[in-house]
Amino acid sequence: MSYTQNVLDSLNARYPYQPEFLQAATEILSTLQPAIDQNPDYERYKILERLTEPERIYSFRVEWLDDKGQVQVNHGYRVQFNSAIGPYKGGLRFHPTVNEGILKFLGLEQILKNSLTGTPIGGAKGGADFDPKGKSDLEVMRFCQAFMVQLYRYIGATVDVPAGDIGVGGREIGYLYGAYKRLTTKYEGILTGKGLTWGGSLVRTEATGYGLIYFTDAMLKDRGESLKGKVCSVSGAGNVATYACEKLYQMGATPVTVSDSRGFIYDPNGIKVDVLLQVKGKERASLARYAELVPSAKFTPVSEYAPNRHPIWDVPVYAAFPCATQNEVTEEDAKALLKNGCKCVAEGANMPSTIGAINEFLKAGIAYGPAKAANAGGVATSQLEMEQNAGMTSWSFEEVDAKLLKIMTDLYNNAASTAREFKVDGNLVLGANIAGFRKVADAMLAQGVI
Numbered sequence: 001m002s003y004t005q006n007v008l009d010s011l012n013a014r015y016p017y018q019p020e021f022l023q024a025a026t027e028i029l030s031t032l033q034p035a036i037d038q039n040p041d042y043e044r045y046k047i048l049e050r051l052t053e054p055e056r057i058y059s060f061r062v063e064w065l066d067d068k069g070q071v072q073v074n075h076g077y078r079v080q081f082n083s084a085i086g087p088y089k090g091g092l093r094f095h096p097t098v099n100e101g102i103l104k105f106l107g108l109e110q111i112l113k114n115s116l117t118g119t120p121i122g123g124a125k126g127g128a129d130f131d132p133k134g135k136s137d138l139e140v141m142r143f144c145q146a147f148m149v150q151l152y153r154y155i156g157a158t159v160d161v162p163a164g165d166i167g168v169g170g171r172e173i174g175y176l177y178g179a180y181k182r183l184t185t186k187y188e189g190i191l192t193g194k195g196l197t198w199g200g201s202l203v204r205t206e207a208t209g210y211g212l213i214y215f216t217d218a219m220l221k222d223r224g225e226s227l228k229g230k231v232c233s234v235s236g237a238g239n240v241a242t243y244a245c246e247k248l249y250q251m252g253a254t255p256v257t258v259s260d261s262r263g264f265i266y267d268p269n270g271i272k273v274d275v276l277l278q279v280k281g282k283e284r285a286s287l288a289r290y291a292e293l294v295p296s297a298k299f300t301p302v303s304e305y306a307p308n309r310h311p312i313w314d315v316p317v318y319a320a321f322p323c324a325t326q327n328e329v330t331e332e333d334a335k336a337l338l339k340n341g342c343k344c345v346a347e348g349a350n351m352p353s354t355i356g357a358i359n360e361f362l363k364a365g366i367a368y369g370p371a372k373a374a375n376a377g378g379v380a381t382s383q384l385e386m387e388q389n390a391g392m393t394s395w396s397f398e399e400v401d402a403k404l405l406k407i408m409t410d411l412y413n414n415a416a417s418t419a420r421e422f423k424v425d426g427n428l429v430l431g432a433n434i435a436g437f438r439k440v441a442d443a444m445l446a447q448g449v450i
């Protein structure tokens with residue numbers, strides 16, 4: 001049996017209760033054998049066993065008072081997965097589904113993603129099973145403060161620098177940063193995604209969505225195609241989806257869908273980014289409200305979805321950009337996209353496609369940009385924020401945007417040339433996994449068994 005399969009089997013035996021982590025590990029390890037075959041030291045020094053086991057996991061109770069004065073208790077985590085190439089870096093997710101397995105899947109992906117950006121950052125992820133939905137600003141503030149009371153001792157500008165993810169945007173980063181400063185009396189870059197007047201970077205807000213479209217543009221150029229004049233679908237309605245839509249317009253394409261946890265919007269005239277920001281960013285309402293404000297938009301509630309299906313992917317498009325959450329594109333969804341002529345799928349969300357869906361895309365030979373490559377623009381710009389904080393300076397929008405564009409283009413070229421090296425031209429799943437893996441694995445070898 002191959003080394004990769006051996007490691008996968010033991011992970012399956014040890015963590016049967018962490019399906020998302022096992023899915024991410026399977027997706028990654030099933031592509032690495034050709035790289036393992038090139039360097040026997042990877043097996044000799046048990047690099048895969050070490051890569052798939054976090055260096056440490058902090059797990060803690062978060063207790064806080066709601067607006068009625070009642071005690072609330074949540075569970076918080078920080079998974080410090082791998083620090084071979086730099087300080088831990090990765091977002092915090094506040095969502096009721098958060099558990100150790102979800103954060104381990106996200107952390108494992110993050111190791112290779114951060115490596116692919118070409119910048120010196122290790123992999124981590126964290127969060128809590130706290131649901132900001134329906135909470136007042138003061139409740140969110142008290143939760144963030146209680147969360148930081150636990151987290152502050154484990155992070156630091158050269159140790160571990162968290163950022164946002166689902167449920168953690170500018171508001172939450174502000175409260176978390178304020179709490180850290182109060183607890184430590186230090187003003188330092190321990191979080192990214194900060195506000196522009198207190199250490200944030202221009203373009204960080206837009207970076208994941210913009211980077212996704214820059215990556216897609218590079219991938220399509222390589223095939224002699226482009227987004228210009230094309231109809232596209234985008235899922236999600238948060239940070240990544242919003243700025244993916246904005247950049248699609250700038251590229252001359254038209255996004256016609258967005259979605260949230262309650263349903264999806266289809267508007268053949270194109271999604272209005274300002275209305276989206278108003279409904280989701282300011283009012284924090286359901287997308288049903290978007291359809292009230294835009295008469296040409298049709299809202300389909302989740303209650304009308306067939307089992308195992310997401311009808312947003314039935315809309316005929318040239319390119320699809322899943323930007324909501326994990327496993328939102330099933331094998332059946334992938335087949336529907338392909339049947340309707342979809343030529344390109346690039347992932348803004350983390351692990352949005354099931355393994356069955358990925359196999360459909362690879363089999364069809366369409367342009368397929370896997371998450372760890374296509375959505376790396378967010379963390380890459382976070383690293384640029386760290387650089388600016390360390391130098392006590394700030395760069396212009398154009399300067400950061402130009403750096404982001406270069407990072408995403410270089411990243412695409414790295415994944416594509418690695419795929420060619422292993423004679424699977426166009427398979428960016430293998431290309432991204434091996435390119436990200438080799439850098440981390442070689443650093444682990446160089447640093448010894450520690």
Ligand code: NDP
Pocket residue numbers: 164165166167168169208236237238239240241259260261262280323324325326348349350375376378379
């Ligand atoms: P946000 O919290 O800003 O938005 C998330 C969006 O996804 C919301 O519209 C939310 O709907 C929707 N959503 C969440 N869960 C579900 C679900 N189970 N079913 C349907 N819709 C759902 O998060 P981000 O935009 O920051 O993150 C989106 C994805 O992108 C995640 O996978 C994240 O890990 C990934 N990502 C984010 C990066 C970043 O820089 N922010 C960087 C790289 C990846 P609702 O409003 O109803 O809750």
